[in-house]
Amino acid sequence: MKTFVPFLFLVLLPAGVFTQVAPQKYFVEFTDKYNSIYSTTRPREFLSQRAIDRRQRQGIAVVENDIPVNQNYVTAISQMNVPILTRSKWFNGITIYCLNPATIDAIRNLTFVKNVSKSTSVNYVSVCNSANKEVPRKALHEVIEPTRVPGGWGRPVIKGYNYGPSFRQIHMLMGDSLHRMGYTGAGMVIAVLDAGFSRADTLAVFDSLYLNSQVLGTMDFVTPGNNVYHEYEHGMEVLSCMAANWPGVIIGTAPGASFWLLRTEDIGSENIIEEYNWDAAAEFADSTGADIINSSLGYATFDDPTVSHSCSDMNGYTTPVTRAANLAFSKGMIVVNSAGNSLGSGWKCVSAPADGFGVLAVAAVDSNGTRASFSLPGQASQRIKPNVAAMGQAVIIASSNGSFMHGSGTSFSSPILAGLVACLWQASPGWSNAEVIRAVELSSSHAAHPDSLLGYGIPDFVKALRIESVPVNSRISDARVIPNPFSSGFTFRFHSDQDGLADMYLFDQVGRRVAFMPGQTVRAGENSLGFNKASLLLPGVYFLKLTGQNFTTNLQVVKICR
Numbered sequence: 001m002k003t004f005v006p007f008l009f010l011v012l013l014p015a016g017v018f019t020q021v022a023p024q025k026y027f028v029e030f031t032d033k034y035n036s037i038y039s040t041t042r043p044r045e046f047l048s049q050r051a052i053d054r055r056q057r058q059g060i061a062v063v064e065n066d067i068p069v070n071q072n073y074v075t076a077i078s079q080m081n082v083p084i085l086t087r088s089k090w091f092n093g094i095t096i097y098c099l100n101p102a103t104i105d106a107i108r109n110l111t112f113v114k115n116v117s118k119s120t121s122v123n124y125v126s127v128c129n130s131a132n133k134e135v136p137r138k139a140l141h142e143v144i145e146p147t148r149v150p151g152g153w154g155r156p157v158i159k160g161y162n163y164g165p166s167f168r169q170i171h172m173l174m175g176d177s178l179h180r181m182g183y184t185g186a187g188m189v190i191a192v193l194d195a196g197f198s199r200a201d202t203l204a205v206f207d208s209l210y211l212n213s214q215v216l217g218t219m220d221f222v223t224p225g226n227n228v229y230h231e232y233e234h235g236m237e238v239l240s241c242m243a244a245n246w247p248g249v250i251i252g253t254a255p256g257a258s259f260w261l262l263r264t265e266d267i268g269s270e271n272i273i274e275e276y277n278w279d280a281a282a283e284f285a286d287s288t289g290a291d292i293i294n295s296s297l298g299y300a301t302f303d304d305p306t307v308s309h310s311c312s313d314m315n316g317y318t319t320p321v322t323r324a325a326n327l328a329f330s331k332g333m334i335v336v337n338s339a340g341n342s343l344g345s346g347w348k349c350v351s352a353p354a355d356g357f358g359v360l361a362v363a364a365v366d367s368n369g370t371r372a373s374f375s376l377p378g379q380a381s382q383r384i385k386p387n388v389a390a391m392g393q394a395v396i397i398a399s400s401n402g403s404f405m406h407g408s409g410t411s412f413s414s415p416i417l418a419g420l421v422a423c424l425w426q427a428s429p430g431w432s433n434a435e436v437i438r439a440v441e442l443s444s445s446h447a448a449h450p451d452s453l454l455g456y457g458i459p460d461f462v463k464a465l466r467i468e469s470v471p472v473n474s475r476i477s478d479a480r481v482i483p484n485p486f487s488s489g490f491t492f493r494f495h496s497d498q499d500g501l502a503d504m505y506l507f508d509q510v511g512r513r514v515a516f517m518p519g520q521t522v523r524a525g526e527n528s529l530g531f532n533k534a535s536l537l538l539p540g541v542y543f544l545k546l547t548g549q550n551f552t553t554n555l556q557v558v559k560i561c562r
Contacts, residue, residue, distance in 0.1 A: 252419055265277070
């Protein structure tokens with residue numbers, strides 16, 4: 001697939017934003033959400049019950065960035081004969097199409113619109129980071145062109161699933177064992193963000209999806225109202241890694257899951273607008289209650305080289321698409337993303353949003369578990385990237401001609417793993433998204449010595465299932481962090497059955513202690529412990545631990561930029 005570079009660019013502008021994100025396409029950032037008809041106390045008006053339930057299970061509050069953009073602002077701009085393309089409640093703005101510079105000037109002068117920047121070489125460095133840009137790279141493509149599969153495959157039959165030649169790509173992760181246990185992703189919802197799903201509605205490999213109503217719907221964020229089944233086939237191939245049910249040929253890793261098919265990528269060009277499309281689709285997935293996002297997309301360079309990313313931007317929180325992915329994580333979802341392919345392009349690091357601190361980035365290996373030469377490296381110092389690896393070389397995928405073929409690329413290692421993440425979460429519904437990700441990492445082949453090539457290595461999902469999360473003692477209940485995500489600080493609120501003392505710790509994703517508050521007084525009843533040292537922390541995911549006599553409780557917290 002193509003790489004997708006500047007999604008979080010516009011969102012990260014230090015001042016207001018009204019910048020060109022593609023020829024004649026702009027992002028308009030609003031000043032506020034004042035006088036909204038919505039309220040965080042009535043989330044059912046803008047979030048599905050499933051989305052609310054996901055937050056409640058994980059102790060995540062509904063906050064202001066969950067509220068839709070002010071409709072009055074949107075209406076005022078649309079009345080200027082400007083088509084509205086997408087909306088972003090997380091970034092509080094809209095993308096528009098406009099040919100008239102005078103109209104752009106008029107929009108800039110609206111009181112509810114922030115400052116306008118027409119420069120495409122904007123400084124998108126966030127208030128939390130100052131990164132030096134390198135020379136822009138040429139855009140890279142994430143998909144290695146598949147080749148036809150020869151005949152003569154063996155067909156292992158395992159308790160109802162005849163995996164055929166797809167057996168190896170599932171068995172490497174012990175996914176077939178999860179299937180035997182009855183965990184096939186049933187009850188889980190996966191949103192697939194991609195470039196199109198050509199013929200996925202007619203191919204026999206997906207017939208059970210439609211017979212069982214497992215496709216919940218489709219949406220095109222590139223051309224609103226368009227039919228995603230008439231677009232590029234890459235999303236269909238990705239979907240087959242998770243959802244295919246063709247006995248003796250290909251069985252997906254989550255054949256029991258349900259899916260949203262969302263088109264965010266315009267295969268004919270590479271512009272910042274596609275990162276905003278990704279954000280809009282992720283927000284939609286969140287609002288419908290999706291559990292997992294699979295994104296076999298990556299952004300590094302653009303048609304306009306002045307806005308291209310550099311490897312120094314792949315720090316986990318700078319680019320627009322990475323910020324969107326981190327926000328998706330903060331809402332309780334798991335974002336599984338391909339690490340990216342080099343393909344001789346000169347790009348030498350994972351591409352956004354795989355760099356995100358809340359993203360499970362997937363490298364590629366061959367059938368022997370050896371790293372594929374095209375799989376992009378990351379880093380293993382402060383953050384482990386990529387996180388894990390799955391088979392991505394010579395993978396069995398569906399073909400748009402009704403047959404099947406070999407495909408190679410991290411585009412396919414990502415959905416193979418995402419499907420099994422759905423199966424694991426089905427088996428452990430009480431886990432938070434951070435706990436699921438951590439279990440996957442700790443079960444992996446290189447867990448003791450993660451590196452920048454395969455991260456924690458190749459997961460063993462049976463081992464992951466057997467990893468026990470730290471139990472929450474009955475002395476502590478209703479534990480929550482407000483706000484979460486936080487920027488300047490947070491308050492840890494909980495109910496205790498009795499008086500006592502407790503130590504509060506904060507650990508980063510690698511397990512290093514970054515804060516320690518010993519001897520905190522705990523009273524019977526409601527308690528509030530404040531943390532105001534956020535300025536010392538980089539944006540990212542942290543684990544809050546409170547431990548006292550005979551009890552321990554853990555929560556995930558997320559530090560973001562202002």
